[in-house]
Amino acid sequence: MAVHLRLPTAVFLLVCSGVLSFPVGQEKRDATTCGYQSCHATKPTMLNVHLVPHTHDDVGWLKTVDQYFYGDRNDIQHAGVQYILDSVVDQLLKNPDRRFIYVETGFFYRWWKQQSPSMQQTVKQLVNEGRLEFVNGGWCMSDEATTHYSAVIDQMTIGLRFLNETFGICGRPRVAWHIDPFGHAREHASIFAQMGYDGFFFGRLDYQDRNRRMKVKEQELLWRASDSLTPPMADLFTGILPNGYNPPEGFCWDQLCSDAPIRDDPDLEDYNVDDVVWRFLHAAKSQALVYKTNHIIMTMGSDFQYENANLWYKNLDKLIRYVNAQQTNGSNVNVLYSTPSCYLQELHRANLTWSLKTDDFFPYADNAHNFWTGYFTSRPALKRYERISNSNLQSCNQLEVLGGPVSRKGLFGLGDSETLRKAMAVAQHHDAVSGTEKQHVANDYAKRLAKGWQHCQVLVSNSLASLTGSSAERIYCDNLNVSVCPLTESSKKFSVSVYNPLGRTVTWPVRLPVNGTAYSVTDTQGKYVDCQVLPVSRATQEVRRNRGFASNELVFQVQAPPLGYSTYSVSLLKDQPSSSLLPHGAPTVIQNKFLQVTFDPDTGLMNGLINLETKQTIKLTQNFYWYNASDGNNYESQQTSGAYIFRPNSSTPLMVNSKAKVESFQNSVVQEMRQWFAPWVSQVVRLYSDSKAVELEWTVGPVPVNDRQGKEVITRLDTSIKTSELFYTDSNGREVLQRKKDFRPTWQLKQTEPIAGNYYPINSRAFIKDDMDQLTVVTDRSQGGGSIYNGSLEIMIHRRLLYDDYRGVGEALDERSEIFPDGLVVRGRLLLSLERPASAADAHRPLAQEVVSQPLLSFTDGDLSQNARLEFSGLQASLPPAVHLLTLSQWDKESVLLRLEHQFQSWESKVNSQPVTVNLQKLFSTLDVLGVSELNLSANQWKDEMRRFDWTPEKEEKPLPKTFEDLSVWEITLRPMEIRTFLLRVTFK
Template identity: 75%
Template sequence: MLNVHLVPHTHDDVGWLKTVDQYYYGGESLSLLSVLSLSGPHAGVQYILDSVVEQLLQNPERRFIYVETVFFHYWWRNQPAAMQTSFVNGGWCMSDEATTHYSAVIDQMTLGLRFLNDTFGPCGRPRVAWHIDPFGHAREHASMFAQMGYDGFFFGRLDYQDRDHRRINRDQELLWRASESLEPPMADLFTGILPNGYNPPEGFCWDQSCDDPPIMDDPNLEDYNVDDVVKRFTKIAHSQALMYKTNDIIMTMGSDFQYENANLWYKNLDKLIRYVNAQQANGSQLNVLYSTPSCYLQELHRANLTWSLKTDDFFPYADDAHNFWTGFYSSRPALKRYERVSNGHLQTCNQLEVLGGPWSREGLFGAGDSETLRRAMAVAQHHDAVSGTEKQHVANDYARMLAVGWQHCQVVVSNSLAALSGSSADRVYCDHLNISACPLTEANKKFSVNVYNPLARPVLWPVRLPVNGCAYTVVPVSKATQQVRKDRGYAVNELVFQARAPPLGYTTYFVSMIQNGPPEASVRHGPPASIQNQFVKATFDPATGLLDSLTNLETEQTIRLKQTFYWYNASDGISSVSEQPSGAYIFRPNSSTPFLIPSSGRAESIQTPEVQEVRQQFGPWVSSVLRLYRDSRALELEWTVGPVPIEDSLGKEVVVRLDSSIRSSGLFYTDSNGREVLQRKKDFRPTWNLRQTEPVAGNYYPINSRAFIKDDEDQLTLVTDRSQGGSSIHNGSLEVMLHRRLLYDDVRGVGEPLNETSDVFPLGLVVRGRLLLSLAPPMLAADAHRPLAQENVLQPLLSFTEGAPPPGTLLEFSGLQAALPPAVHLLTLSQWDQDSLLVRLEHQFQTRESKKHSVPVTVNLQKLFSTLKVVGMSELNLSANQWLEEMKRLDWRPNLDGQPLRKPPRDPSALEVTLSPMQIRTFVLRVVRR
């Protein structure tokens, strides 16, 4: 028999054309002209769930799968009696895979899966990951799903050439080996590519948004069509079977926001199953059944076949020759940065909720919580949220939710710091320090600044505070900053100092303006010959004033290095080659040669004992600062872009390019969701022969935290402060897309061009960010860029109080007895229940990445915290929804496996845990306060 598994489902975006709340309630009805035909003008998720559950209860053979736990949570809490359905995925949303950071993905999965555990127990635990709509698929996501206990992973989108190749070779189901470091099968995940994306076969859509005729089965009526339906379905099923390896195939029966009237679907599916299976009496070998991905996966496992092995990822994604979905890697860069900052805020809030104890939630400054920000961050991971592919008002709503969540967390942080320090002074948080705006520091001659470090190792962090006076070292606020700041601040100087903060703790600094203090830093017009500290030296071309070389003084390495800004002219879709324009999803320049943004020739240089910087202007809407702090091992490149001009009716995609003397031979490297690194090769795909049609867009990849190029001697690493798209189009070159402003929609459903403005910037959004540049020998480079990347994700949190700290204030505190080893990162510290903590420890180096750190490391949990005593420990899977010892996964056989199995070392004792390279271990720790 050929078994056809019908999988009824709905795909409910957690925000896209409407906000999350509008989608749930069915509010703000959409214009039919602005949506895809399958999206429907109403889109009310509450009615979908009402309707589906009613239909499931009528017939126990029916099945339905659901993904978006946030919507289900909304619905479930309003239900009068217990109900149950089947789940896949189980995360708070179906996250994006290109622009998300692994720590935020783990958090949102944990949030959704814990809700299912608490609500349904073990029978609500999903076994299949279902990512049918993300625009390309990351290897690290597959690794995380495997470590969360999933048996399989199904998706619908992959490059059109890759799909054609796999169809011909019957290779649409495979085994994904998603880590080069973890012992197989720890990160192995069975992966299936769905036959129709996530839509029904053509002619078999029975939603109220569909045009296909229903099954009309009364032979006495003129429109009787059962014979035709059976014939067409049989042909489709046998055609599909030719592209898969077993006698079981899957068909998705549903699409965007379908099943609001579930009776339409189920009435016709019941008939389809009955009439197709009735043909078995006439010798048909076709069997149709209601099913779920888990049931389908079980049948594939029973087939006991071997499967091809994949070790790279599914980026970039193109749906046709000139349609590369690589623009969204950089779309809405301000939102992408805000999401990354909010992730750091959430981790800090979680930690201080633990360290401050019960006083954190109900303390001196009232009631606060971490849950509001946790849920907002989970929603922000959606594949139409941080990706930047939503409508503008929806993007605004995501940012609003993050802001509200941070307000709730500020209460927790203030309560905790008051409890730890013994100070009851009102605490202020300044969210605009990147544009030199902070009312408290600008208005007060004396103030205190608390620097909290969320990392489990000490940090030395450069602090820049807007002030109107002199104290220690001050530099003048730049003209570029004044322009972007507008009337949101009035400081003339920035106080610059390097703060030392202990691991998982804080240091408090007292600042006092003095009349006869050190003079303001002198501003020199034009760039210097060089800037340097004890570790790094950067030289400048005397003819152009631009960066010319970079030197690592510790290793005595020097490379030529030039920094320039360009913009690609975005295609408007008027072309004899393709009618595809650039848009929120798709990057399509109308030429492979970008336009140079020339230096204006205006430059300023500042040299002080604390910081040296060169401020450069590139025309009226691009500026940069090359900055070197006293003890930094990286050169900072701060960029400011906008408003991007469109008066010439040209959309623009703005990039910074770093051209070096490194002999990279067409190879470059990018991280996967902030963790493991993959090698990229220009105009090449590891598993199929690429026919390249877009020399620039077709070579762009997501960069979540870092990218690098190298040769035998030198490695230049670029660390980003948000997810961005980038590439190495030329040998020895790295380029990163900073900002996009477009005039046309790319016809992928969002229905509006990516043309961001705001009340503050009505002429176009201005975006500021920073890149860190590090030069080192290849085998030492990770020792530098891994910590840099973690510092960018978990930056110290600054908070301020007026005046000097009150007498008796504890000015320094660490939540750890000692810093963790350099290879170990404290990924999670949060309250689990009243007496338990959720803790994740991560080995942050890959196998063979570092001579010093790519080895197993042991941590004693009893010696971890300074104020908490660990009295018990239980280990869970990565998503914390199952005890690790109870987690059982299906075994799959690759048809090619040349890698020897590496067994992770055993723990020396119950409360000592050992981590192998790239391993994350998750624990519930029972604690008492010391």
């Protein structure tokens, strides 16, 4: 079957069956009873209690994702997802009134593939009748503090696409459902709104915030999740669930629960119907006092429940029957099976106005001394590996498109992007990249990412072989950050291909482990590139252990075209003494044509930063500190620091060292100051010749715990900038939010933890500023940070703890490995940029994108073939500075998925905060675009057929900005912060 996509003009795109199995909005059912049409009738004059049977199935936490699915290792936790789905389907068939919602598509996909055709048909019937409903629909329920928006969009797309292809319109979730994440990001709400969700429900928010909202009945609100997108584009109705995601106390009837069942035989001595009904009516009426309508929701389920669904449904059937029977005695409570979307529909029908929220829900605390801000940094090595894997996946996706079908099956065998795509999707789970899982589960996430990258390496090699015309074997060196690459260490001549996944040309520093002292490097034109050799630092030698044996590093800068590669040839010259191998004396300055960094000659610490272009000068001191972690022996609280909770035992951190031993190397490519603070803390302050940012490469670990004291390690930047207790962080890598010390925009904070209560997630960047200066810090992974003192910015970079924090994980965050049996050593980078506030975003946004989507290096031994194509760009020209190519991936044999985004907020830049027009037909150099159709952000609905509920805020805060129309079907306009998603039908030129 083929379907035609309706377009604004005569242009059309022919989509083969399976691309979007049911173009949502065009599919006509004779009797569609799913979604809002499947909801049970309510009673307008009564209090309607919506019972929502559900299970919360972590995609890894105490057990691995495989162990959870199969029900393995029940000695750790009794949980088996396959049995839950088996049991629920069986019970739904026994009573058409029953309902169930399912969330984690990654688990459902596994189960579905194991079912017989007849069972699959049965499940489709349940879905078509609205008895089994999918909510959220992503591959997992992602974390909101430590995830990057690009990875979140990808994992939502993969889950929603499966549901769309399998169930059509009835498989499309109407509601986003994040019942377990530990705080909620504004960017997530914006993403959900742009994906077409009508509403969003979550379970956790700060205890002080909840108390206030309960008093004023603002537990349901309208979240305006962007200050740039035209309302209601990023407006999302948001509901806070009454019991987290658990049942009311005393009404849990799972096999994991101990509450008494409903005993309804009056001839038996322990008959309890009257007691159950009385307690339920009391619970319902108490809950109704803190919500705004005559509809309330009760989540009837919890972690991995419904493995024996008969227990739940038998008691829920009775509960509904006996409570509703009281209506004949004057009760005004009506109980019904429901779903979050049915509950949402009733709230919409109420036609009320709702309080408006424009900030986010960070940080989250469940008690006065229990701030869940430690996980912003927990497992920093895994957080970095996840970020690198995301970059590798984007390159893999792009090269699959640019290289054509030969990418998947070519010279080097069968490759695929799907394995890494699914591994990345699992890694977004709120107990994965968050770092709040057991150690063996963290290891499993990393193994999945590594396996996915192996599959992608074959694909990338095939693609590059096709694009270059060279059959030379390609080598990938995944440990370059610790100066390990066997090929470059041993080869006298090799080539480096640098693939750039960004839509603009980038200049990037390359550091390769070598054993020679003199090399020549030539570019694609055969021109010599300035290169220098430096000795491998002592810190690098220690951290790499026995994985590599290079004595030196070859350093040069490369330039790669947009969505393309450049190839550089490296040759060993006859070894000769090199002055660059010798350290200089301890200078007080390193500088290039853009920046100057000054150091105190007595302490070896940085003490100033100058932008030579703008003539800005600030005082800047940077050092390392640690907070001793609470061990629970405190008169105020027994709360300890752990994987989730950050709780220092003092507000004053301890300095690692007031001085640093220094060693300096300066040459025409790079100037660097190597600093040693302690045997477990070192750093290189680095300034490349063409860079407008200072690089701080830190190495921390093993964090010493011989004193039996867990430690939270930070680096702190103290400046002369007058910040007035304000600083700024990004939200999932996109929009920027203002933070203020000891302050929350929508409620009166009583601060009880002066450090942990002022920490926020930093996904890609944070900054401090005043009227004259802005210092931006770009991070290479998600981390926690705060501005505790005026002019100061601190970032937590490592954690080693000796106690569990009693939030379920059941083990201390004390990471070790075979390589680091004495404690994990972590290395990372911070980039510092000093600009005028009015133009700072023009610098730090592209800088952050370069760190998130870094070039991919591959190596070939010896010379490439004589006719090899040494340079290639997949674009006809660089994209405008405001435009980022977010997604380019193969959708089916003839179609590709394209996402373009405007990466500036409306107020950020005089130059780049303007609408930008892009011509889709003139975008690619090797692809002819034959047809186009626009989809919503998650690519499971046509954009022009997406319909969402309208909600009315209590007050509008500002007038709506003007809108811009596309010039044609090919020339599309992007407004600030807008992401647009297209399905393109393409052929190779």
